Amino acid sequence: MAKQKVNKPLWNYHPELPLQMAPYWHWPMRPLMIIKWLWENFLQVSDRALYIAYALAIALWLMPFAGHEAVLSWQWAGWVLVRNLVAVLVVVGGLHYWFYGMDGQGNLLRFDARPITGRKSPRFKFNYQTWDNMYYTLVYGVPIASAWEVAARWGYANGWVGSISIGSEPIWFLLLFPILTLYQGVHFYFIHRLIHWPPAYRWVHSVHHRNINVGPWSGLSMHPVEHLLYFSSLLIFLLLPAHPVHILFLLHWQLLGAPSGHSGYEAVFAKDKRRLLIGGFFHQLHHRYFECNYGSPEFPLDRWFGTFHDGTSEMLKQVRERTQRMHSR
Numbered sequence: 192m193a194k195q196k197v198n199k200p201l202w203n204y205h206p207e208l209p210l211q212m213a214p215y216w217h218w219p220m221r222p223l224m225i226i227k228w229l230w231e232n233f234l235q236v237s238d239r240a241l242y243i244a245y246a247l248a249i250a251l252w253l254m255p256f257a258g259h260e261a262v263l264s265w266q267w268a269g270w271v272l273v274r275n276l277v278a279v280l281v282v283v284g285g286l287h288y289w290f291y292g293m294d295g296q297g298n299l300l301r302f303d304a305r306p307i308t309g310r311k312s313p314r315f316k317f318n319y320q321t322w323d324n325m326y327y328t329l330v331y332g333v334p335i336a337s338a339w340e341v342a343a344r345w346g347y348a349n350g351w352v353g354s355i356s357i358g359s360e361p362i363w364f365l366l367l368f369p370i371l372t373l374y375q376g377v378h379f380y381f382i383h384r385l386i387h388w389p390p391a392y393r394w395v396h397s398v399h400h401r402n403i404n405v406g407p408w409s410g411l412s413m414h415p416v417e418h419l420l421y422f423s424s425l426l427i428f429l430l431l432p433a434h435p436v437h438i439l440f441l442l443h444w445q446l447l448g449a450p451s452g453h454s455g456y457e458a459v460f461a462k463d464k465r466r467l468l469i470g471g472f473f474h475q476l477h478h479r480y481f482e483c484n485y486g487s488p489e490f491p492l493d494r495w496f497g498t499f500h501d502g503t504s505e506m507l508k509q510v511r512e513r514t515q516r517m518h519s520r
C-alpha cells in the first residue's frame with residue numbers, strides 16, 4: 192500500500208503514520224476507542240492532565256477567583272502576572288533544560304534531530320534562537336496572557352461570566368474539559384488561517400515562523416498581536432457558563448501547552464519509560480511545511496478544508512503542490 196510509505200529520512204522519529212485525528216471523528220464511531228483516548232490524554236501523566244491539576248490548585252487554593260476582583264487593581268492583577276511568570280519559567284525553562292540543556296534523553300522520541308538554531312543567527316533577536324524565543328514569551332506572551340486572565344477574573348466577579356459548580360452539573364463539569372480543548376482547536380484554526388494571509392503573515396505571524404525547528408520556548412514566541420488573538424479564546428466564557436477551573440485550564444492549556452507542544456519531542460522519557468506525554472508532531476509538520484495543519488489533531492477542520500498533512504510522502508506532495516499554487520498567484 193503506497194499510503195504506508197513514510198518520509199523516513201526526513202524525521203528522526205515520528206509517531207505512527209498516517210497521522211490520525213482524535214477518535215471523536217472516526218466513523219463508524221467507536222466509543223471504547225474514545226474512552227481509551229480520553230483516559231490516555233486526560234487521566235494519565237500527560238501535559239494536559241498536569242494543566243488540569245494546576246488549574247484546580249489555583250482555583251481552589253493558590254489564587255481562587257474572588258469578589259474583590261470586581262474592581263481592577265494592580266494589587267491583585269500583579270500577582271496574576273507574577274504567578275504566570277513563575278509557572279512559565281519553571282515549566283518551559285524546565286522542559287528546555289531537560290531536552291536541550293542537560294540533553295536528558297538525547298534524540299530519543301525527538302522529531303527533528305537537527306539542532307535548534309544556535310548562536311550567530313541574524314534571523315533572531317540577540318542572534319540566538321533561545322534568547323529570542325524567551326524574549327517574545329516573557330516580554331509579550333506572559334503579560335498578554337495574564338491580561339486575559341485578569342479580564343476573565345474581573346468579568347467573573349462582576350457576573351458577566353456565567354458560573355456552574357460540580358455539585359449542580361457534575362457530568363457537564365467534567366465534559367467541559369475535553370470540549371474546551373476541541374473548541375481551542377477550532378479557535379486556533381481560524382485565527383491561524385487569518386494570520387497566514389500574506390500581509391498579516393509578513394507583519395505578525397512571520398515572527399513565530401522564524402522557528403523552523405522548534406523547542407519549548409518557541410511555543411509562545413509570537414508577535415504581540417498574535418498573542419492577543421491566540422488568548423482571545425477566553426472570550427468564549429462570555430457565552431459559556433463555567434467554573435473558574437475551566438477558565439484556568441483553557442488559559443494554561445495555551446500558556447503552558449503551546450510550549451510543551453513545541454518541545455520537538457513526543458514525550459519526556461526517563462528511567463526507561465515515557466514519563467510525560469506531550470505530542471506535537473501535527474504542529475511540527477506545520478513548522479516545516481507551513482501551508483498545512485493550521486488547527487489541531489482534535490478537530491478535523493484541516494481535513495474538511497483540505498489542508499491536512501498526515502505525515503506521509505503522498506500527502507507531502509499535495510502540500511507542496513498547494514504551496515506552489517498559492518505562491519504563484
Ligand SMILES: [Zn+2]
Pocket residue numbers: 399410453474478
Ligand atoms: Zn507553532
Ligand SMILES: [Zn+2]
Pocket residue numbers: 383387396400477
Ligand atoms: Zn503558521
